[in-house]
Amino acid sequence: MVTYGLPDGRTGTVLTMERTWVPRAVRGTGRLTEQVPPVLLPTDTARFGDGTPVPYGEDAGASAEGLVVRRGGTSVTVEWGRAPAATVEATDVTLLRGGARRIHVLRVPHGGTLTTVVRAG
Numbered sequence: 414m415v416t417y418g419l420p421d422g423r424t425g426t427v428l429t430m431e432r433t434w435v436p437r438a439v440r441g442t443g444r445l446t447e448q449v450p451p452v453l454l455p456t457d458t459a460r461f462g463d464g465t466p467v468p469y470g471e472d473a474g475a476s477a478e479g480l481v482v483r484r485g486g487t488s489v490t491v492e493w494g495r496a497p498a499a500t501v502e503a504t505d506v507t508l509l510r511g512g513a514r515r516i517h518v519l520r521v522p523h524g525g526t527l528t529t530v531v532r533a534g
Contacts, residue, residue, distance in 0.1 A: 434532040441525040449491055449519040451482055458483040467501045470515055474500040480519055490532045493521050
C-alpha cells in the first residue's frame, strides 16, 4: 500500500497493488477530476460500461461506471462505481513504434471522494 497527498492536506490518496487489480482511493476537500491516460492502438476496442464506444483518436463521453479496453485476447477495465459524466479525450501524443500508440485521457469528475479500480484480464 502506498499513501500520498498534498502537503496542505487538500487531497490524499491510497494506492494498493493486488495481483490482478489496483484500487486507488482519492479524498479531497472539494471537487476533483480523476485522470487516467490509456494508450490505445487503432486495433483496440474501447467502450464505456454503458456500451458507448470510444473510437481511437476521437473524443467520447458517457454517464457510465467504467471503461473497458480490449487488445487481442486481453482486457483492461477501469471502474469508478457510479455513473458521472465521464469523458475520454484523444491527444496528439503518440508513443513507441510507428506512432500508432496514442495517448487518450479518461476524466472522471467527482465531488471529492472516489475509488478507481484498474483490472487486467
